[in-house]
Amino acid sequence: MQPPIRFHDAQIEMAHGAGGKATRRLIEGLIAPVLGGPLLDSLGDAAFLELGGARLAVTADSFVVRPLRFPGGSIGDLAVNGTVNDLAVAGAKPVALLVTLILEAGLSTEALEIELRAVAAAARQAGVSVVGGDTKVVEHGEADGMYITTAGIGIADIRVQCAAASVRPGDRIMLSGPIGDHGITILLARGELDLEADLCSDTRSVYPMIERLVERVGGGIRWMRDPTRGGVASALNELAADTRLGIVLWEDRIPVRDEVRGACELLGLEPLHIANEGQFLAVLAPEHADAAIDAVRSVRGGEGAVIIGEVREQPARTVLAASAYGGSRVVDMLVGDPLPRIC
């Protein structure tokens, strides 16, 4: 028997795509109950299939970012890296991609070619092959230039056994580098605010960092996630909810660039809610934490890896940020959608 449908919102709103509370409600309350089976129910970043003795990871992701190009990357980069990263944090080596394009009539061939080249370059960089896809065109005004959907296939790494259920109080939480670069870059690139900052999207494959991490402490990794939409706060709240444990972050250890902090202060945004496209979170058995940090820092681009907090028994299902002066606040999932169409 299928689980009951618990989604009561009358219509779909932008918040349902923001990666926060509303997204989770839509997926758990409507999509999973209707489509679900044993493989879907874990709702991880990728699903695992046993086929002819091989354990494969599959995932898919769609990209509707506006504008198409921004400092540090473009929709083509995101379409590759986003899917590659979903495979990587699931504990799989990314191998192949299917790329589906939805193009708006009137899109210049030049713009399309630029994005195709971006896809090709990002795929090469990430070590994956584009093995197929599809192309559709819709009327002018029906899509914002182009949307891209990518499906990714990876090979499960047997040294990694990530599962929320294996997370224990005392485990450490590692973050690979500074947060919020992607979201704030997109916000500024839209030019709706008269703000400028020297900032780039962090879009990249996180697989090289994870590969080294797995080599060093494979069995010590309990859980991984790339904190994209909804940010670090939403990813960790999902973990807290799934494990029924508490998570304490040490606020002064969370790396945030001054440009991102400044924009967040001005706009009333929380850096922990801002999207990233080239970072990952890992929960580590405490005895492996030091080796894990060393491993990630030894990879180019991973120098900023840091332990930002730990798992506790209490407060259950809650993420807290503790300040250096002795106060603590709850860090909830993202509610609403301050930055629509970020990826």
Added chain:
Amino acid sequence: MKFVDEFRDPKLIRQAAQEIRRLANPDRHYRLMEVCGGHTHAIYRFALQDVLPPNIELVHGPGCPVCVLPMGRVDDGLSLARDHGVILAAFGDMMRVPGRTGSPLEHKARGADIRMVYSPLDALKLARENPDREVVFFAIGFETTAPSTALTLRAARQLGVRNFSVFCNHVTIIPAIRAILDSPDMRVEAFIGPGHVSTVIGCRAYEFICRDYGKPLVTSGFEPLDVLQSIVMILRQLEEGCARVENQYARVVPWEGNLPALRAMAEVFELRPFFEWRGLGFISQSALRIRDDYADWDAERRFSMPGVRVTDPKAAQCGEVLKGVLKPHQCKLFGRECTPEHPIGALMVSSEGACAAYYNYAMRKSDAVAV
């Protein structure tokens, strides 16, 4: 980051907290009201109650512009987008405020043309970019935001932009503070005075609070050290047994206020005879309307709106929370029917609303062990 890090210095924060513990008489319970929603937000975001002694209670005041706006005015604004087909431009804070038939965001999802702007000038820009559409700016806020609306109206007149108007819901802080002081359930010993409002109106306007009601007021900045220092200044006054206006936020707030801003407001706005506030009811001379000189840019004169008074859902106790009589979690709906995702009252919506601040930063913390 300059102007931020030095006011969040953990060592200085611990010192200020220690000074507060030294000054606070352990036999006495202190109820201090922070008038401004920005302070409420800062108090929860920085968990300042955690470093204060338990006998210092911070009471949240009415200074959240979105929260005090009655539902009927939200409906009026939405009717412009729905019935008159205008582009309705509003601050982000307004987007999830419930009207009787849904929030601006829900109306937008159904097709109404509602845009989020960061400044009224952006709304004017929209009007110039869309000459064949009517654009209305949904103006809310205290004296903090009223000058920018005034300057925008001035610019609209100078530029001769005819497809732009303002739905004016600006309110003024002093009558609201007076209403709270006159309220029979009022039990507040001193005020942490608004910071941003005071950059415009200055400090002199608060003197009646000390003179007529014998309560100290300290205008305060919004960083943790600002708020703690303001509490120190208040405790010193209470210890001396005096009541005066002091300015902790002198790096931003001029004692006499911002005269060009006040002049712009006086040129464009006049006081309404009365205006309805959520929770506080009708308060005379507590809100601004657009002067006759600017009638062509006044959405209330250009469009017919329902203008219906809508009472808040009965079970919601927004009014009591706004007046500081109830704490957010003491409301019957808090965290159950009313959450940031499904707000019933506006206090759960705005980042400056006490309920949203409490829900986002403090709820569930009671389970917390020391961290």
